[in-house]
Amino acid sequence: MAERIVGHGSFGVVFQAKCLETGEMVAIKKVLQDKRYKNRELQTMRMLDHPNVVSLKHCFFSTTEKDELYLNLVLEYVPETVNRVIKHYNKMNQRMPLIYVKLYLYQVIMNFNWEHDLNYICIIFKVPSFVFAVVRYFEIHHSIKERKEELITTIFLFVVSKFHKRMPAEAVDLVSRLLQYSPHLRSTALEALIRPFFDELRDPNTRLPNGRSFPPLFNFKPHELKGAPMEIVVKLIPEHARHQCLLLGL
Template sequence: MSDSKPPASKDSTLQLSVDDEIATGKTIHYSAERIIGNGSFGVVFQATVEESGEIVAIKKVLQDKRFKNRELQIMRQLHHVNIVQLKHCFYCNGEKPDELYLNLVLEYIPDTVYGVARQLQKAKQYMPVVLIHVVKLCDFGSAKVLQKNEPNVSYICSRYYRAPELIFGATDYTTAIDIWSLGCVCAELLLGQPLFPGESGVDQLVEIIKVLGTPQREEIEAMNPNYTEFQFPQIKAHSWSKIFRSRTPPEAINLLSKMLVYDPKRRVKPLEAAAHPFFDELRQEDLKLPNDVPPPALFNFTLQELSQVDVSTREILVPVHERNSTNWPVLEDGTWPDAAAQGTS
């Protein structure tokens, strides 16, 4: 896409006129309403498409002309109900002659999990009719495609949610770091505050050890085989049940205990976590939310996703009443065809 000069305004960064090549050369005008996020990466605006009235989010980041933008490359490949949709992208010049900005036009999501959690804490007796619908991942600024034998940067991820192997300096980590981060987010939703509120990298490890206890030598080697310092004070692990409130569901605590494990290979896999008994209530037939309305789509797994788990896990993820009602392509042996057989990408 190419960009045209923004119209004169008090703040020209808030008005953009874009020649959209995808839309057969039509010009799209975006009028930004307010800033909804900012940081070292850049700034995010809530904007309106003037031609249609559609509300979008525009993430504006400074682009290094020497490199392709990794976030853009990744988002162009991602098409999933739980991932914010990339609608368009365009470049514009900055105030300085050599500045170039990439603008990602994204599906607008009005709430964050953090914001919803605060609402739950502040108004437990009163809930809006529809408080939460579908959770979507929206920030891939630090994402990358993992390549075998290619070292990665260990200083990644916001501190409170950093997996211990990152703190130990691992550069060959796996997607298990995301399971750890997810466990930290889920624990924070239950506690109302971060589970591991470290003030520095070292202090972050101390906070983790306070809960999980001192890692064993084999656990340290599993996190980073090249780590040679094994001098840690011996601290016993806390019981998970003592960390959370007494009314916390035991199944929720059990699920977290499978996510927050030192050894990355022993952490629960994503779809295994989705099949955990903690979510059994959501798999009941004729389920209704507390406000007596049906839940959002819960079983819209792709065949590619389902092909990654065994038959027993698939049968938990998509209960029989759902398979019968939506004509899932089940084989005679009770399994689903794999993704390749279905032509799923």
């Protein structure tokens, strides 16, 4: 049973809904099936299995009086967004704590590492982040070969100008490594995750501002670390989390 619209755009409409059988809250993404285009979103969502991607629970088709066909994806419902968090702090005339910036960006990059060879245009992140400038860079870089240098310079200047003196040196270090013009100099996802900017997330004593612990950040699957140098793996997974990795066969 659909309760309210929580998102809409050129892709379709997203409803907050409740499963009448179980009482579980879900999201339903309703997408028009345009016969002129091949929609691979259902195929893609069936393939995805990652903590930072909403899970597909069910799907069904529906039609309208105009005989329009819609695909309805029943997805895991995530009530919070980074946009709402930012607005919350803006209303209080405060800056969002840097620990949230680190956490959200870490999860986005962690997801890039996992799905680097998938068509991520169709992927719905659990962390719809304010770092869309960086995400957009990756999308543009893979789809537009011309004007790369101009695009990279523009985004870098945007990030630096937005934070300038307030931007920690570790953040400048990370951004500068992500926005390198040459692919050989640009950090891979795993290399980005071990940068000093994220060291606080690896500290077992660090907590969120509300006192809660972090969500799982080191639950890599074996194929995610395949081929990674041991020095990266050792730094990526702190000592206090290595027993979890042993259980996963890493």
